[in-house]
Amino acid sequence: MNVFLDFEKPIADLEGKIEELRQLGSGKTDDEAARNPPVNVEEEIARLQAKSSQAVADIYARLSPWQKAQVARHPGRPHFSDYIRGLIADFTPLAGDRLYGEDKAIVTGLGRFRGRPVALVGQEKGNDTKSRLLHNFGMAMPEGYRKVQRLIEMANRFGLPVISLVDTAGAYPGIGAEERGQAEAIARSTQACLSLKTPFVATIIGEGGSGGAVAIAAANRVYMLEHSIYSVISPEGCASILWHKSDKAADAAAAMKITAQDLLSIKVIDGIIPEPVGGAHRAPERAVQVAGDTIERALNELSGHPAEELKRLRREKYLQIGTLETA
Amino acid sequence: MNWITNFVRPRIKGLMGSKSITSDTLWKKCSGCGEMVFHRDLIAAHNVCPRCQHHMRIGAKDRFTHLFDDGAHEKLPSPDVPQDPLRFRDDKRYADRLKEYRTKTGLNDALVAARGMLDGLPVVIAVQSFEFMGGSLGLAAGAGLVAAMRTAVAEKRPFILVVSSGGARMQEGIFSLMQMPRTTVGVDMLNEAGLPYIVVLTDPTTGGVSASYAMLGDVQIAEPGALIGFSGPRVIEQTIRERLPEGFQRAEYLLAHGMLDMIVHRRELKDTLSRVLRLLLKQPAPQRGNGYAKPNGAAEAAQPAPRA
Numbered sequence: 001m002n003v004f005l006d007f008e009k010p011i012a013d014l015e016g017k018i019e020e021l022r023q024l025g026s027g028k029t030d031d032e033a034a035r036n037p038p039v040n041v042e043e044e045i046a047r048l049q050a051k052s053s054q055a056v057a058d059i060y061a062r063l064s065p066w067q068k069a070q071v072a073r074h075p076g077r078p079h080f081s082d083y084i085r086g087l088i089a090d091f092t093p094l095a096g097d098r099l100y101g102e103d104k105a106i107v108t109g110l111g112r113f114r115g116r117p118v119a120l121v122g123q124e125k126g127n128d129t130k131s132r133l134l135h136n137f138g139m140a141m142p143e144g145y146r147k148v149q150r151l152i153e154m155a156n157r158f159g160l161p162v163i164s165l166v167d168t169a170g171a172y173p174g175i176g177a178e179e180r181g182q183a184e185a186i187a188r189s190t191q192a193c194l195s196l197k198t199p200f201v202a203t204i205i206g207e208g209g210s211g212g213a214v215a216i217a218a219a220n221r222v223y224m225l226e227h228s229i230y231s232v233i234s235p236e237g238c239a240s241i242l243w244h245k246s247d248k249a250a251d252a253a254a255a256m257k258i259t260a261q262d263l264l265s266i267k268v269i270d271g272i273i274p275e276p277v278g279g280a281h282r283a284p285e286r287a288v289q290v291a292g293d294t295i296e297r298a299l300n301e302l303s304g305h306p307a308e309e310l311k312r313l314r315r316e317k318y319l320q321i322g323t324l325e326t327a
Numbered sequence: 328m329n330w331i332t333n334f335v336r337p338r339i340k341g342l343m344g345s346k347s348i349t350s351d352t353l354w355k356k357c358s359g360c361g362e363m364v365f366h367r368d369l370i371a372a373h374n375v376c377p378r379c380q381h382h383m384r385i386g387a388k389d390r391f392t393h394l395f396d397d398g399a400h401e402k403l404p405s406p407d408v409p410q411d412p413l414r415f416r417d418d419k420r421y422a423d424r425l426k427e428y429r430t431k432t433g434l435n436d437a438l439v440a441a442r443g444m445l446d447g448l449p450v451v452i453a454v455q456s457f458e459f460m461g462g463s464l465g466l467a468a469g470a471g472l473v474a475a476m477r478t479a480v481a482e483k484r485p486f487i488l489v490v491s492s493g494g495a496r497m498q499e500g501i502f503s504l505m506q507m508p509r510t511t512v513g514v515d516m517l518n519e520a521g522l523p524y525i526v527v528l529t530d531p532t533t534g535g536v537s538a539s540y541a542m543l544g545d546v547q548i549a550e551p552g553a554l555i556g557f558s559g560p561r562v563i564e565q566t567i568r569e570r571l572p573e574g575f576q577r578a579e580y581l582l583a584h585g586m587l588d589m590i591v592h593r594r595e596l597k598d599t600l601s602r603v604l605r606l607l608l609k610q611p612a613p614q615r616g617n618g619y620a621k622p623n624g625a626a627e628a629a630q631p632a633p634r635a
Contacts, residue, residue: 171538173558173566178576181586182557183537190539191511210495211507211538211557218508232495232504232535237562242417242497256500257413266412268501315515318508319473322466324407 005070007059011278014052021045056278063227065259066250069235071227072206073169076281078288079138080107080124080165083205086288087295088113088120097146100180105136105172106144106216108151113163114296119155121148121216122165125206138207139172142185145215152192159307161299164202164216169234171212186215193218194318197311199302201295203273204228204260205280220314221298222268224260225291226275230268231258268321270298357381359552373593382550382593384530386432387439387454390489394452394597400443403451405435406474408466413500421498424460434459436467437492440475442484446601446613451479455490457531462492464536465499469506472540476513485523485604490541493559494534507539514543523607525600528555528578528587546603547587548596549578555586 004012025041063071071077084091088111095102108121123140126132155162171182193200193216202219208230224230233241235253240246257263260272273294280287302310354363359381369376373393374383392398415421429435437460440453453475455462472488479486495503517524526544528537531554538557549555556576564571574580581587591599605612 171557173563175563175567175569175571175575178556178558178563179584181542181584183533183555184542184586186538186557187507187511187540187542190508191515191543194508194511194515210504211535214504214507215538218511230501230504232500233497238497252417255413255415255417256497258500263501266501268505315512318505318512321505321509322409322412322502323470324409 003075005067005074007063007067007070010055011052011059014048014055018045018048018052021048053277056282060227060278064250065229065253065257065262066235068227068259069207069229069249069253071279071281072229074279074281075127076284077206078280078284079127079206080122080167082284083122083165083288083291084111084120086285087292088118091120094151095147097143097150099143099146101141101143103136103141103144103147104134105138105140105168106147108147110160113299114292116299117160118299119151119160119162120165121151121162122205123168123212123216125167136172138168139170140168140212141172141174141177142180142182145171145182145185145189148189148216149192152189152196155198156196159198161199161201161303162196162219163295163299164200164219166202166204166208166213166217166230167206168209168212169207170209171215186211189215190218194315195311196314197307199299199305199310200314201298201302203291203295204230204269205291209234218314218318220302220310220317221270223271223273223291223294223298224263224269225273225280225287226260227279228260229253229258230260230263231256358383375593380551380592382530382552384457384491386456386458387434390454390456391439391441391443391452393593394445394487394489394600395441395443396446400441400452403440403442403471403475403478405438405440405467406470408470411498412466412502413498415498415500417498424498428459432459436465436471437462438468438471440471440478442478442482445487445604446597448601448604448608448610449482449484450487450604451475451482451484452487452489455488455492455536457491457493460496462490462536463494463496463503464492464506464510465496465503466506468496469509472510473513476517479522480516480520483520483522485525485608486517487525487527487600488541488544489527489529490532490536491529492532492534492536492541494536504535507535510540511543514540518545523604525603527591527596527600529553531555533557533559542586545607546589548589548591548599549581549587550593550596551578551590553578555581 021041021044091109091111093109107124111120123138124135125138126135200219201221202217204224206228210233235249236246238252239248263269264272273291276283276286353366355366355369357364357376359376360379362378364376374385391400411422438455442451524544525546526541528549532541533556554576560571578590582590
């Protein structure tokens with residue numbers, strides 16, 4: 001089943017027509033026209049498919065920031081577990097923060113990425129009602145961020161590079177989360193990222209929402225998928241605070257500069273990973289491999305640096321962002 | 328607007344002193360209990376209501392006067408940062424908003440840092456005050472904090488942060504978010520230099536500020552009743568669709584949940600900071616005639632032998 005976003009209506013209409021014609025061609029209807037198709041069905045389908053592909057390419061070539069936010073949240077978009085399936089052999093999830101509980105919004109573990117043992121961390125949003133609830137829609141509790149600290153500390157001791165896949169609307173805002181120190185957990189997780197002495201590559205695969213994202217993204221290299229977003233607050237949140245109405249989300253999305261293209265131009269990220277035409281959700285497996293290629297290249301480059309240097313460079317990177325020299 | 332309002336009135340005001348004597352300045356309404364408090368009493372109590380002990384918000388100037396010996400301090404220069412890097416505009420241009428706050432508060436941005444002596448100890452104190460755009464964290468505050476931390480490291484001074492902030496400055500978008508790792512690097516520099524980093528959380532401290540440097544102190548102190556948390560109470564209420572429990576996210580709640588070392592009344596703050604710093608720095612206790620340096624509770628008694 002395809003999910004079409006609002007602005008994909010022209011594509012949805014064409015796909016609908018194609019589907020109708022297919023049913024006609026296969027004679028599944030009793031319709032008179034079905035037995036005597038007025039035109040060559042195959043030809044018509046091919047024509048419409050070309051038109052649809054063109055519409056996809058056109059629409060996705062000029063997505064607005066708000067449309068990109070919707071693509072970044074598309075339910076069919078590859079999530080953390082799709083990347084693990086496509087890129088990681090011997091994946092061994094490691095659970096629990098040893099303090100309170102196991103938070104499934106953040107998954108951590110060990111595995112082999114194209115032959116090299118690595119530590120992995122990322123938010124998982126889930127892809128159906130059951131798994132979304134299990135993973136709390138990718139919104140982590142303090143336990144999740146404390147599990148990350150544990151993983152990074154271990155990666156440090158064993159000299160494992162860390163791959164982070166960021167996909168969250170933000171850390172969970174709830175009573176339990178506050179009670180158990182959400183702010184402190186996020187702060188310490190960011191601190192752990194900055195103390196790491198091994199190569200650390202973070203990729204925003206969907207949504208990079210606020211402190212809950214940066215807590216696992218203070219890396220040597222930060223990449224974003226072509227239609228992902230990274231922001232200090234959700235466009236809706238920003239709109240309701242600054243415009244006093246949430247229907248200004250599109251304006252807020254544009255004003256905050258949340259797209260990969262904007263963030264590369266102001267040198268906050270290191271590169272953009274191209275998505276298949278029409279977004280990662282149209283060809284998830286290919287999207288995952290392309291991201292893997294970028295991550296692999298980055299790890300190769302970084303592995304040439306001595307341990308202390310990796311930490312120093314990462315710190316320099318964050319000290320430099322937004323200074324007069326780089327702006 | 329005419330010659331009289333534009334020219335004559337300011338001259339008259341100038342002759343009479345900058346503040347006219349009205350009930351506004353003689354009396355202040357306590358934002359806690361609503362009682363009218365005599366201005367002079369309030370100043371003497373560092374803006375704590377003598378009636379209900381509510382700790383009112385105060386700015387950098389009052390903090391420095393209170394914490395530095397004789398109020399003497401030297402402000403650290405605030406680094407130049409890009410102004411309005413995103414050319415942000417909501418109902419109003421961010422550039423205009425900045426100008427307004429600068430005029431209104433006389434501050435350049437939310438964070439002011441200074442060096443001076445606290446109870447005879449050389450220290451750097453940074454104050455992030457709510458009065459400037461809700462104390463929000465942007466490039467200026469982030470860069471100012473890191474520069475002040477570098478100064479502390481270079482001069483081997485302990486670092487005290489007195490913070491009040493709603494969190495990230497949305498008008499600076501991702502640059503605001505990037506101040507979280509950036510300031511964390513500053514905290515790490517203090518840690519590595521073996522210098523104490525004491526955080527005093529005041530009302531309110533939330534969002535990206537509490538989720539970075541404001542929660543990374545060696546010792547975490549809060550003022551009574553201060554609202555401290557990651558998500559604001561309104562966001563939580565909207566998410567869980569429940570009323571929040573009484574006292575939720577207040578300093579007392581955080582202390583009970585293990586997130587703070589102590590809650591300190593404003594009048595005790597300077598002594599507490601001095602005591603903590605002197606212990607961490609292995610400095611002798613200050614000489615005072617108040618029994619301060621004597622063992623707790625047993626001023627003249629012999630110290631019991633430590634248990635093995």
